[in-house]
Amino acid sequence: xxxxxxxxxxxxxxxxxxxxxxxxxxxxxxxxxxxxxxxxxxxxxxxxxxxxxxxxxxxxxxxxxxxxxxxxxxxxxxxxxxxxxxxxxxxxxxxxxxxxxxxxxxxxxxxxxxxxxxxxx
Numbered sequence: 001x002x003x004x005x006x007x008x009x010x011x012x013x014x015x016x017x018x019x020x021x022x023x024x025x026x027x028x029x030x031x032x033x034x035x036x037x038x039x040x041x042x043x044x045x046x047x048x049x050x051x052x053x054x055x056x057x058x059x060x061x062x063x064x065x066x067x068x069x070x071x072x073x074x075x076x077x078x079x080x081x082x083x084x085x086x087x088x089x090x091x092x093x094x095x096x097x098x099x100x101x102x103x104x105x106x107x108x109x110x111x112x113x114x115x116x117x118x119x120x121x
Contacts, residue, residue, distance in 0.1 A: 010060065011068045014053045018072060021049045039084050046076040058114050066111075073107075 025045030029036040036044065050072040057066035080100060085093050 008064060010056075010062055011064050014056075014065060014068050018046075018049055018053075021052075022046055025049065039087065043076060043079060043084055046072065046079070050076060054111075058118070061118055077104075 022042070022045045025048055026041045028034070029041035029044055030038060050069050053072060054066060054069035057063075057069055077100070080096070085096065088096060
């Protein structure tokens with residue numbers, strides 16, 4: 001096994017940090033000055049944290065950390081489909097799906113480009 005497969009402490013830290021950081025971001029986003037809706041604040045905080053973990057996974061060149069962040073993104077996308085979209089008007093729902101699809105395509109492109117640059121090192 002590789003060193004990364006033996007040392008999963010960054011992955012454990014990322015999963016545990018998910019609950020703490022997502023909660024803090026949620027509290028910030030629902031402050032009266034920002035006043036974001038509760039479901040939107042949860043989704044945004046999960047997305048921001050997942051992006052931070054993905055970035056950290058690339059910076060540390062840690063495969064399992066990147067996979068963990070993608071699983072977190074998957075959880076966020078499932079929440080968008082099953083919870084957030086059910087509360088939206090049809091026109092806004094279509095717009096949200098278009099934006100989400102574009103972000104997923106962009107994210108996939110960036111992920112592949114970064115992964116290829118790691119292989120070249």
